[in-house]
Amino acid sequence: MSRAEVKQLIGVKDVARIVLGWGAFAALLILHPLLEPPVPAPVLVIALAVIVAVILVCAFGVVTQAEALAHRLGDPYGSLVLTLSIVLIEVILISAVMLGPGEHATIARDSVMAVAMIILNLVIGLALLLGGMRHRGMAHNRTGTSAYLSMLVVLVALAFGLPALIGVDGSYATAQEIPIIILTLVLYAFFLFRQMGAQAGDFTEVDTRSPQRSPREERTGIRQVLAAHRAEVIVRLALLVVTVIPIVLLSHDMAALLDDGLGRLGAPVALAGVLIAGIVFLPESITAVRAALGGEVQRVVNLCHGALVSTVGLTIPAVLVIGIATGQTVVLAESPANLLMLGVTLLLSVTTFAAKRVTAMHGAAHLVTFAIYVVVLFS
Template sequence: MRTRLVGPADLTRIGLGWGAFVVLLLIHPILDAPAPPVTLILALTGIVAVILVCAFGVVKQAEALAHRLGDPYGSLVLTLSIVLIEVILIAAVMLGPGDHTTIARDSVMAVSMIILNLVIGLCLLIGGLRHGGLRHNRVGASAYLTMLIVLSVLAFGLPAAIGTDGAYTAGQEIPVIVLTLAVYGFFLFQQMGPRAVDFTEPDAAASRADAGAHTPIGDVFREHRREIITRLVLLVVTVVPIVLLSHDMAALLDDGLGRLGAPPALAGVLIAAIVFLPESITSVRAALAGEAQRVSNLCHGALVSTVGLTIPAVLVIGLFTGQTVVLAETPADMLLLGATLVLSVATFASKKATAMHGAAHLVMFAAYAIVLFS
């Protein structure tokens, strides 16, 4: 008897997500700033509610794929589906009207602080309190952090040191694009191929080493092709409205936060948090289950893909359109990013990540919030 892959709840989530997006397009004139306060609150509440419903649908498919494919492939599916859509939308904003010279820098910085400190901090705190400590695969975690250090230097540090007004010159952009894509491509090749075992849970990695072999991903796909393809499609069509709705509500957030006197950058942070909500929920559930390496695969993997794909994309757009792409971060944000990377290396160099590590990461996010409101 075949398992039912598409249920009424799945179709309801998809219909709700896309229906909300269509409604938002139709009532767009009503929501133009300055929208009436009641209308603004109702619209934002409705959008967040729909995103939450859809997010749990994405989590359901992601966890089913992770169970079927195993890590790192299962986590990679969710990570790349969200990150690719995010990169496309950032590119669309750059190609649209207006001045968006810092959108890539601001977006990636917000994602970095949310993932590395808020999400990972929360996961380690609750996972550490529940299990006493979380054992992760130190080789895999080290590979992620190695990539993040290199990509962060290319993205934010180097343009501040050798660029002009925080942006690379045309002659500098090409080698940076090539280097970024080359090292990211090599990382993916290693992660999905010869070094895949480094991104599995420690016990699973030890079992594979003892057995000397594991089922190739190609064999798994051939045996469960129908289920995998169906769940992939369901995941993508459920996650797309989340990203579209989160970006469409940017104007509403700008309007509302402007009336409250909040810093403009806060809207970007909130949007980044919502875009990566499905991944955050999946990470927390993994931490509660004691799956520390899955937390790393989801969080660190998402950030490696975000930087590795976003920076080359915006630099290519800048080259072809003549737009200036400002990547150099402010001294305060560079300090926080550097300290966060050092803290991450210290956390995942230990045999077990504890609640104390999680608390330290949450304090770093609080420091980011202080900078944001300063």
């Protein structure tokens, strides 16, 4: 690819977003002493408003690159690029926090729980509600969706349910952690292997007008695309990653400000985790809603369910390995109320996507479930 072609792919807006995101992160580092709690209320409000504004601007840049990659690569490959980019950065940051000073026994549990509720109820609910109202009913690929939900039932049970029953004070014993790590990673790796290989067709949009392609044709198709457009894919992937990193860094750096502000308002501590998780996955959320408005409900499934499968499948083994290596206690068991909400959410998800066509009513049920989760947070 020539320099002129690269310049066509990297626009002025892309450069401006990157400069804005990294510039805001650098400014936050410089001003860190001034933002140590307790921060004066006007300064706190202004700082949070600026950070959220920068994140929103960068998020639309991520969405632009993700949609271009999805159009070029097709699903499930296009959705995987965005999902894995965000999830891997999130896992690295959680791991870095655990390796830092202080006790962080519940960080993985709280973070993944917040992500699960936001993705499975808020984002999917909003996408199905808006998409269902525009398109009445949307058909999805039930084989691929069932594969996601099967993974989630097992991974969520291993992560949050089982340690409450066989662990000690909500934590697995070392002898239990090792098989859990191995089984989780093997299952997740096998899932990715099948999704990107023989079963790639199970994660594409339903189109009754065109015949289904064989697994060999699917693999040949993606190889041809990569061979013909390798430079474009690399440039867009680099732009996506460079734009998404400031979003994650800024959202985690604003955690202390949120804790301070919510503490003054008397809000529950867990609410900060929910807000941060929502901001981290903002690019994916915007992409999912836009896909639903375009009638691409399978892309919504790939983005949302795929993100949660990757989050649980990578975060839990990572923190358990760090816990073993550093001697830290990793508390994974959830409270009875949160376990109930997880169970209701998974049951609702299975019921929703068992239907041939998902509708606005399904979306409304998911949104109400998220609202109930918020009530539980304040209880």
